[in-house]
Amino acid sequence: xAQRYSSFSSGSTAWLLQRITAAFLVxxxxxxxxxxxxxxxxxxxxxxxxxxxxxxxxxxxTMVLFLVTATFHGVNGVYxxxxxxxxxxxxxxxxxxxxxxxxxxxxVQGIRVANTLAGF
Amino acid sequence: MSQSYDRGLIEDFGRWREFTAGMWAWVFHKFTGWVLxxxxxxxIAVLSTSMQGAKTFNSTIQxxxxxxxxxxxxxxxxxxxxxxxxxxIRLLFVDLGVGLESQDKSFYASLVLTGIIVVASVPTxxxxxx
Numbered sequence: 001x002a003q004r005y006s007s008f009s010s011g012s013t014a015w016l017l018q019r020i021t022a023a024f025l026v027x028x029x030x031x032x033x034x035x036x037x038x039x040x041x042x043x044x045x046x047x048x049x050x051x052x053x054x055x056x057x058x059x060x061x062t063m064v065l066f067l068v069t070a071t072f073h074g075v076n077g078v079y080x081x082x083x084x085x086x087x088x089x090x091x092x093x094x095x096x097x098x099x100x101x102x103x104x105x106x107x108v109q110g111i112r113v114a115n116t117l118a119g120f
Numbered sequence: 121m122s123q124s125y126d127r128g129l130i131e132d133f134g135r136w137r138e139f140t141a142g143m144w145a146w147v148f149h150k151f152t153g154w155v156l157x158x159x160x161x162x163x164i165a166v167l168s169t170s171m172q173g174a175k176t177f178n179s180t181i182q183x184x185x186x187x188x189x190x191x192x193x194x195x196x197x198x199x200x201x202x203x204x205x206x207x208x209i210r211l212l213f214v215d216l217g218v219g220l221e222s223q224d225k226s227f228y229a230s231l232v233l234t235g236i237i238v239v240a241s242v243p244t245x246x247x248x249x250x
Contacts, residue, residue: 005146010215019215022208030205033198038244042194043185047174067164074157081150106164113167 007077007084014076021073028066047117054117067110075103141224145207152204159197191249198245199238206230 008015036042040049053059079099087095139147166184170177184190207230213219219226 005142006211007146007150019212022212026205026209026212029201033201037194037198037241041244041247043182043248045181045185047170047177050170050177070156070160074153074160077150077153078157081153102161106161109168110164113164113170116171 007081014080018073018076018080021069021076024065024069025073028062029070032066050117051119054114055119060114060118064111064114067114068107071103071106071110075099141227145210145223145227145230148203149207149211152200152207155197155200156204186249188246188249191246195238195242195245198241199234202237203230203234206233 006015008018036045054063079095082095083092166180167177169180207227210219210223210226210230213226214223
C-alpha cells in the first residue's frame, strides 16, 4: 500500500482546505450523531427541544460552522473526484457552476432553518 | 508522496478483483462521501419544515421516525458516517507521515471498528420501530 490513492493533488489549496475542514468535521459530526441519537433519540426530537438547543449561542455558531464546513468539504470532494475522473473544459465549468450554486443554496437554506429554530 | 502514477480507471469495477487495500479504502471513502453530501441536502430539506411551524416539524419528524425503513436507513447512515470519520482520521495521519508502513492494517481496523460501533448502536437506532 505504498502508492498514494487520492482524488486530490497533494499540497494543493483544495487538498489543504479538505484536510482542515476534515479535522473540524471529525469532531463535530461525531458530536452531532452522539447528541441527536444517543443523548436525545432521533424519535424524541421535537421543535421545542431543537429550539432550546439552538438558542444557545455556542451551539448555534457550532451548527452554522458545521453546515458551512460540511458543505464545502462535500462539494470540494465531489468536484475533485470528478476532476480526477477526467472532466475538462466546458464539463468542468458546468460542474463548478452547478456545485457552487447548490452549495450556496444549501448554506443559505440551512442558516434560515437555524435562524427559525433559534427564534431570530 | 506527490508523485503521480497511472492507476487506470478505478471506476471500472470489472477490475475489482485486482483492487488492493488502498484502492478499496479510496473507493469506500469516495462512496461514503457521496452518500454523506447527498444526505446533507435531504437533512436540510427535512429540517426546513420547521419554517412551517412547530406542528409541521413535529409531525414530519415523528412520521419519518415511525417508519422502520427510515430507522434502518439511519443505521446505514451511521455506518457510512463512522467509516468516513475513521478512515478520514487515518488519512489525516497518513498525510502527516504517521503510520505509512501500516496503512493496510489501519484500513482494516477502520472497517472492524465501524462494524463494532454500528452493531452496538443498532438497539438504540431501532428502539420502538418494530
